[in-house]
Amino acid sequence: MTKLKWGMIGGGEGSQIGPAHRLGAQADGLFEFTAGALDHRADAGRAYAQTLGIAPDRAYGDWQEMLAGEKDRADRVDLVTVATPNATHFQITKAFLEAGFNVLCEKPMTMTVEEGEEIVRVAEKTGKICAVNYCYSAYPMVRQARAMVRAGELGKVRLVVTNFSHGHHGDATDADNPRVRWRYDPAMAGVSGQFADCGIHALHMAGFIADDEVQTLSADFASTISSRVLEDDAMVNFRMAGGTVGRLWTSSVAIGRQHGFDIQIFGETGGLRWASEQPNQLIYTPVGGRTQIIEKGEGGLHADAQRLSRVSIAHPEGFPLAVANIYCDLADAIRGELRDGLPNAADGVRSMAAVYAAVASAKEHGAWVDARPPMFR
Amino acid sequence: MTKLKWGMIGGGEGSQIGPAHRLGAQADGLFEFTAGALDHRADAGRAYAQTLGIAPDRAYGDWQEMLAGEKDRADRVDLVTVATPNATHFQITKAFLEAGFNVLCEKPMTMTVEEGEEIVRVAEKTGKICAVNYCYSAYPMVRQARAMVRAGELGKVRLVVTNFSHGHHGDATDADNPRVRWRYDPAMAGVSGQFADCGIHALHMAGFIADDEVQTLSADFASTISSRVLEDDAMVNFRMAGGTVGRLWTSSVAIGRQHGFDIQIFGETGGLRWASEQPNQLIYTPVGGRTQIIEKGEGGLHADAQRLSRVSIAHPEGFPLAVANIYCDLADAIRGELRDGLPNAADGVRSMAAVYAAVASAKEHGAWVDARPPMFR
Amino acid sequence: MTKLKWGMIGGGEGSQIGPAHRLGAQADGLFEFTAGALDHRADAGRAYAQTLGIAPDRAYGDWQEMLAGEKDRADRVDLVTVATPNATHFQITKAFLEAGFNVLCEKPMTMTVEEGEEIVRVAEKTGKICAVNYCYSAYPMVRQARAMVRAGELGKVRLVVTNFSHGHHGDATDADNPRVRWRYDPAMAGVSGQFADCGIHALHMAGFIADDEVQTLSADFASTISSRVLEDDAMVNFRMAGGTVGRLWTSSVAIGRQHGFDIQIFGETGGLRWASEQPNQLIYTPVGGRTQIIEKGEGGLHADAQRLSRVSIAHPEGFPLAVANIYCDLADAIRGELRDGLPNAADGVRSMAAVYAAVASAKEHGAWVDARPPMFR
Amino acid sequence: MTKLKWGMIGGGEGSQIGPAHRLGAQADGLFEFTAGALDHRADAGRAYAQTLGIAPDRAYGDWQEMLAGEKDRADRVDLVTVATPNATHFQITKAFLEAGFNVLCEKPMTMTVEEGEEIVRVAEKTGKICAVNYCYSAYPMVRQARAMVRAGELGKVRLVVTNFSHGHHGDATDADNPRVRWRYDPAMAGVSGQFADCGIHALHMAGFIADDEVQTLSADFASTISSRVLEDDAMVNFRMAGGTVGRLWTSSVAIGRQHGFDIQIFGETGGLRWASEQPNQLIYTPVGGRTQIIEKGEGGLHADAQRLSRVSIAHPEGFPLAVANIYCDLADAIRGELRDGLPNAADGVRSMAAVYAAVASAKEHGAWVDARPPMFR
Structure with missing residues (x-):
């Protein structure tokens, strides 16, 4: 080839x-x-x-x-x-x-x-x-989570809770560092700081795994370091088209969280938890049963999870190979094999609509607003 | 004696x-x-x-x-x-x-x-x-956290994030079980379900460790099991008197979380994390430094943390002895030694005011409301 | 009563x-x-x-x-x-x-x-x-482990691996501290240091959970701080009467391990792991299946595990209540109810025989010796 | 280039x-x-x-x-x-x-x-x-561990404890599977089963991080599945040239351990722990101090650790990129830049000498034998 x-x-x-x-x-x-x-x-x-x-x-x-x-x-x-x-x-x-x-x-x-x-x-x-x-959506165990939802293994999804919080912008004495400052300056970063930077990864992930679309949201923004115009901490509540309730917290002043991106999905018949710092495990609990650890590379995973891992069980694969998985899907797609997991322009515009919606909501003290791009309403 | x-x-x-x-x-x-x-x-x-x-x-x-x-x-x-x-x-x-x-x-x-x-x-x-x-506020490492905040070891507290979520009411087929059902029935439980049951523990803890008072809040309630009148999932954003931003999630349908009560406190110069399922450790990160594990029983803890533990480092003490610590403080207080960590009637009424505030806010789509009892305004 | x-x-x-x-x-x-x-x-x-x-x-x-x-x-x-x-x-x-x-x-x-x-x-x-x-044998989840072995849930036990290691005697500048020094002085501590202090807890646990008796052993002792006459680090290999292979490491110079007492039991059809710093969970993997977390307080535990816990699932119970469990069993035994989990004089003499055997083996460069008291040979 | x-x-x-x-x-x-x-x-x-x-x-x-x-x-x-x-x-x-x-x-x-x-x-x-x-020796945090030892940050190394155990050969009903069976058949695998397969990774790692050479050893081998001629479980005690005590356990019947390769290094002034399933963290405890988490990508790491990581802190890099690190070092070495971390033929022959020594020792019931190749004695 x-x-x-x-x-x-x-x-x-x-x-x-x-x-x-x-x-x-x-x-x-x-x-x-x-x-x-x-x-x-x-x-x-x-x-x-x-x-x-x-x-x-x-x-x-x-x-x-x-x-x-x-x-x-x-x-x-x-x-x-x-x-x-x-x-x-x-x-x-x-x-x-x-x-x-x-x-x-x-x-x-x-x-x-x-x-x-x-x-x-x-x-x-x-x-x-x-x-x-x-x-992040190309990690094998994220694909496994999405496939489990699609296969009905959790029943209807009731609730998605996701966090993407770190503390790398938490040092006020470093806040004027140009590599940090631009992120909170509307002239350079646009309408949103932390939510536009990290939050939209989490929001995309929520829709990706739940296999649904964010419809409305309510946001609470804070600039915990007072010199910042844009938010360095945000909470966004949302509802998906299918009725799923969503909670998303994102922060850049959460000192001690290095890269705290995690997501929990709770359905009628089970719950899942995935965290980007332990990306090779997916924690699964069937309703009324014991918590189980699903390992990348174990037998019987859904096809997408199998396809996108390279080495055997308990040999961790990390962030750079999640990026490589995007390229794997792209190579397939260029050659004509549909890869529906590949994030696309529709995902891109949905994120931007959510950013503007969150900014508007935060300005109106948390009013609920439509989070969809006009073209998808 | x-x-x-x-x-x-x-x-x-x-x-x-x-x-x-x-x-x-x-x-x-x-x-x-x-x-x-x-x-x-x-x-x-x-x-x-x-x-x-x-x-x-x-x-x-x-x-x-x-x-x-x-x-x-x-x-x-x-x-x-x-x-x-x-x-x-x-x-x-x-x-x-x-x-x-x-x-x-x-x-x-x-x-x-x-x-x-x-x-x-x-x-x-x-x-x-x-x-x-x-x-929960009587666990030694919670007392350590509060003492660290009071001693200025975190600088000004910017942000408190706390969760108290479990999945024990997540089985819809069990929702009519009387031991579960009453909690979501206003005739028996009052105005709030999950927030009044578990959320107020978390809200008390936020005020206790941050050594501050919740002033305003905005709530989003959901009944993810449709037969429920009261909420089984809630997100509450709040602000404390000193300006601290707060985020509180509580749920009873988070299948796989057995007793997920945790709290993170982020200040100007450091962050802390404590979780009720690992109550003998307090995770501390100074700004710009490495994450450290503070162990119950280690040398140099604040007095309140030392006083309320019984056995040496890394010998866990659990929930029943946290209750016993309340009785230790009570015995001292009855004998005349002031124990300012002891939760009191003011804490009790503050919780109730927060419950009513959250219910009112949730009904008004997340409007921000005063969370204080009238007597403390 | x-x-x-x-x-x-x-x-x-x-x-x-x-x-x-x-x-x-x-x-x-x-x-x-x-x-x-x-x-x-x-x-x-x-x-x-x-x-x-x-x-x-x-x-x-x-x-x-x-x-x-x-x-x-x-x-x-x-x-x-x-x-x-x-x-x-x-x-x-x-x-x-x-x-x-x-x-x-x-x-x-x-x-x-x-x-x-x-x-x-x-x-x-x-x-x-x-x-x-x-x-330690009175923790509910240790009783659960033993009951699972007895019920045949692991099949024949092939292998037991246990560690009881800490670093609290690892500071050479503190080695003359009387509270530390006596432990390595034969005049006060007898024939063995760390193995007699901590190792026999682990050896008892191995026999307790595997429901078998240590028969022969081979030991390697080291005094890593040269002023010590008795060992501060020991490895003991053993065989049980039923053929089970055993591995036991104990150390007091393992800086960073606060109280590292753990045990793994591997049988024909499954494996278990328990650790004293997380005593409320038992980690179980059926052969060919996923790792599961068994929680103290969950439904369907064996009777002994249920009987010896006090509060509901995910509310930790710690070391002092494990001691209390010994007293619970004693109260029952005094009142005439047989409690076969209660460690007794036979266990006490078996430990002492193992200490002398390990000392003898270590002196003979790891020769395999009988670890049983003469009365039980 | x-x-x-x-x-x-x-x-x-x-x-x-x-x-x-x-x-x-x-x-x-x-x-x-x-x-x-x-x-x-x-x-x-x-x-x-x-x-x-x-x-x-x-x-x-x-x-x-x-x-x-x-x-x-x-x-x-x-x-x-x-x-x-x-x-x-x-x-x-x-x-x-x-x-x-x-x-x-x-x-x-x-x-x-x-x-x-x-x-x-x-x-x-x-x-x-x-x-x-x-x-495994090319993971950034393994290089950091070795650099810390070389820089004297642990003082003299007293003790190294390492395990490389999994349970993937623990199913006796699968023992005749050709992909499993050959490993325990001397005609195909040579003199040793599990120790030669996984144990030598751990033994190499011990020497690599401690920056020392294994000199003598004593081994206990077991074939816990009786049809196996070669060992599926082994314990090896060893001594290094500088006097460091070593303990190594390796098993292929440890059901529930997916890929349990970890190493602990204990010196006069501190202890380290690294595990291959969490390869991006190195756990460090200074004597008398708190346990700290050293993260791949944090500031101030030793040069070798910095050089061999690609993405920022808390973005995990896994096994395939550890292999890639070997190729990075090789590219440098081919171009003439000495990379002393690169495992070489001397390491290869040392492993083989240790395998033969362990086999000999196990046959002689754990007798201590020279573990060095004749050319290095």
């Missing part, structure tokens, strides 16, 4: 996200890193791309140059990953989709709901894949 | 709460079980009291008989525990306080805010102790 | 073990603390006994005085607890048994195998109860 | 180890999969290699053909991974080293000590790299 050709925009030298995508794309030998516009400094980007093995003529200075250079090649890239600053995602993603490329866009897909809807429409029109990197 | 004399109302044969109080009162040899009106069936109560070693003349048929029998004795009981059905707490507690007895009342102390305020006034007027059994 | 009368020898003011026994005997209201010779300083012991509520005529100056004072009383104590320094256990236990008292002896029951066999013979001759305080 | 060229022998279609090496070599973009003799069925191997993107002229039918094909090429592979059945490792590794290739050999490197010494000599003579895949 020939490798697919892959290009990346952003993810230059020193970025965290660049290596994660390169590993994700290459770990399973599915993609060949063929083209890139890796840095906003054109020369630096071209040079770095070549140290990573990209041919000089496909080491581009910016995304426009890359679009121009790739679009008429017979051997053009099969997939473009957009890992640039958030505010540029919309423009780049749209342009590449319109030119007939498949795209994997980092989250958030856009800065507004309107832009998000535009991407959905463009993707539909062109028939190209537009995936969004909600990579 | 002579043992103090102790009497109990309620807690008859087959009750869960009776043995817990008997063990709590007697474990440390501080109280002698001297009198009791243990059962609403007078004869059964008298007989059972005698099998427990109470003299026939102090084995009473009901609380009125006990009040009459004890109040004029020279050797009357030093403490009366009220462990009867919730709706009777107010009347009995008030009567014994007015007759000059010290009282430990089970939670909830009353069914209304007005009754709660009345108890506060009566306790103040008589100068007698009126304690309320928020026994 | 009238309380039984209870006396204690040793456990004076400031001792750790005294309060543990007093709580154990009194927590459930089964025993009344009636007599005591609590201190090697006669006056101090008499005075302290009275502050604990013992009548002056039963507050004795030493054990001989107590024996003389109690043996002819009509209302003499029903049970005597021996909690004196190790070297005196034999003499006192023997004297009280011979005078017709029931005895609960702290471990080690004796300092030699010969003494141990003598106690077994005396107990048999007098028909009195001689229990030994292997209190 | 141009990718290095990499070839593999073994690891054909359906093998577990093949994908692990391909991911390890390619995840970080350091190696290009250039040549392979992947299967003992020549045609199948050639075909499979080509589906993996290898050019037809470098898709070989067996290792001899590959050696012949590669050795005279100007662009020959920079590294050959040997992932064939154990009995062939020696011959292939030796041949490739002698032809001037760098080799990564799966464990065990050889079947005898003599062969192992031969590899050490050949590697030395040719100056080529001969690494052995003790991949």
